[in-house]
Amino acid sequence: MSDNSLNNLPGGFKGMSQDMGSDQTAFKGVQWGKVMMWIFLLSDTFIFSCFLISYMKGRTSTVVDWPNTSEVFSLHVNGVAVPLLLIAIMTFVLITSSGTMALAVKYGYEKNRKMCGWLILATAIGGLTFVGMQAFEWSKLIHEGVRPWENPFGAKQFGSFFFMITGFHGTHVSIGVIFLFIYSRKVFRGDFDKGKRGFFTSMKSDYVAIEILGLYWHFVDLVWVFIFAFFYLW
Amino acid sequence: MDEIENKETVASTHKIGIYLWIWGLLFVLSFFSYMVDWFQFQGLLRWTLILIFMFLKAGLIMAFFMHLFWERYALVNVLLWPMTAIACFIGLMAAEAKYTVFTRLLYFFIGG
Numbered sequence: 001m002s003d004n005s006l007n008n009l010p011g012g013f014k015g016m017s018q019d020m021g022s023d024q025t026a027f028k029g030v031q032w033g034k035v036m037m038w039i040f041l042l043s044d045t046f047i048f049s050c051f052l053i054s055y056m057k058g059r060t061s062t063v064v065d066w067p068n069t070s071e072v073f074s075l076h077v078n079g080v081a082v083p084l085l086l087i088a089i090m091t092f093v094l095i096t097s098s099g100t101m102a103l104a105v106k107y108g109y110e111k112n113r114k115m116c117g118w119l120i121l122a123t124a125i126g127g128l129t130f131v132g133m134q135a136f137e138w139s140k141l142i143h144e145g146v147r148p149w150e151n152p153f154g155a156k157q158f159g160s161f162f163f164m165i166t167g168f169h170g171t172h173v174s175i176g177v178i179f180l181f182i183y184s185r186k187v188f189r190g191d192f193d194k195g196k197r198g199f200f201t202s203m204k205s206d207y208v209a210i211e212i213l214g215l216y217w218h219f220v221d222l223v224w225v226f227i228f229a230f231f232y233l234w
Numbered sequence: 235m236d237e238i239e240n241k242e243t244v245a246s247t248h249k250i251g252i253y254l255w256i257w258g259l260l261f262v263l264s265f266f267s268y269m270v271d272w273f274q275f276q277g278l279l280r281w282t283l284i285l286i287f288m289f290l291k292a293g294l295i296m297a298f299f300m301h302l303f304w305e306r307y308a309l310v311n312v313l314l315w316p317m318t319a320i321a322c323f324i325g326l327m328a329a330e331a332k333y334t335v336f337t338r339l340l341y342f343f344i345g346g
Contacts, residue, residue: 006306016307027309038313049320057327061334063342070271088268095264099257102299109247211301218299222292228264229288233271233280 037212041219044172048223051165052230058157059234067153069232073137087232090133091224094173097126098221101214108192108210116210117187123217124180127173134170138163162231169227172220183213248304256298263287263294 006029009015020026027035059066070083077085104119141162145152148160186192186205195204267287270280297303302310 009306012307016311019306019308027312028306030305030309035309038309042313042316045317046320049323053320053324053327056324057331057334060328060331061338063335063338070274084268084271088264091264091268092261095257095260098295098299099253099260102253102257103250106247106250106253215300218295221299222295225288225291225295229267229284233267233284 031206031208031212033212034208034215037215041215044219048168048226051161051168052226055161055165055231058161059155062155062157064155066155067151067158069234072141072153073232084232086133086137087228090130090137091228093126093130093133094221094224097123097130098218100126101217105211105214108187108207111193111207113187113190113193116207117184120180120184120187120210120213124177124184127177127180127217127220131170131173131177134166134173138166165227165231169220169223172223176217176220179213180217183210252298256294259294260291263291267291 009028010018019028022028071081073087074081074083075085076082100119100122104116104123107115107119146159146162148163150156151159187210190196191198191205192207192209195206197204264287267284270283270287275283302313
């Protein structure tokens with residue numbers, strides 16, 4: 001959104017108190033859909049936090065040894081067990097897709113339709129790869145006997161926390177991938193250049209939608225940063 | 235400076251270099267956090283390194299990929315202050331977990 005008047009407003013905390021007390025829109029220069037996405041992501045943060053906090057509580061309060069994650073999640077390459085190999089690859093794939101998304105937002109605002117479309121498509125393929133590798137990881141662990149109620153490696157709570165947390169994150173990735181494919185089609189079709197009205201909201205399409213989609217996608221990457229640190233590395 | 239000039243034309247267009255830099259940093263930080271497990275650091279060192287790399291990655295993603303660095307404080311503060319509630323909740327549940335494991339050890343193994 002181009003708004004020259006924003007530059008004349010004071011910044012920092014002074015600007016914040018003026019914005020909030022202006023008896024007008026509080027979030028100046030921010031499109032309403034973007035604010036709504038941020039509020040949604042904030043609520044989603046609370047949900048994921050509750051999952052991770054209950055995991056912390058379950059793990060610290062059990063008297064049985066927790067499974068060694070670097071052994072449980074190791075992959076055998078030429079007969080040698082490499083710890084956390086798949087998880088590391090998944091992390092790099094997700095960061096790559098986050099990078100392509102950030103560039104897609106940039107090219108979207110510059111009205112570079114082709115670049116934006118290809119980058120969103122690349123992001124979607126990255127996300128799809130991630131979900132595929134997660135499906136592989138799940139089936140590997142299920143094959144080894146990990147269940148929400150038991151597992152052969154240690155504390156029984158491990159399985160339920162693993163499937164709940166990574167499953168909820170994987171659901172977010174899958175929904176994101178669906179939206180990425182839809183939006184790459186919309187970009188290639190030129191909806192955002194022509195201001196075509198969307199079939200659901202009947203509002204004019206604008207490239208700010210790509211930034212909103214990007215916020216969601218970066219959030220999915222952000223949550224993975226915390227899951228990677230707390231679930232896999234702890 | 236550059237940002238302000240860009241803002242006058244289109245609000246959220248920044249130089250491509252900044253995105254590539256952040257992207258590269260995220261790769262390096264992820265590699266480092268993987269190395270923490272690779273070298274099997276344990277104890278306080280492991281926790282310190284994991285948390286440092288985690289917060290750096292999260293901060294870079296939020297500040298630059300999600301553009302919070304360029305947003306006005308009204309939005310930034312509305313988003314970040316609720317996190318203190320989560321921090322309090324973590325503290326409460328960490329204390330609760332310690333108590334639970336204490337009572338379990340007491341009653342399961344020593345016998346109340």
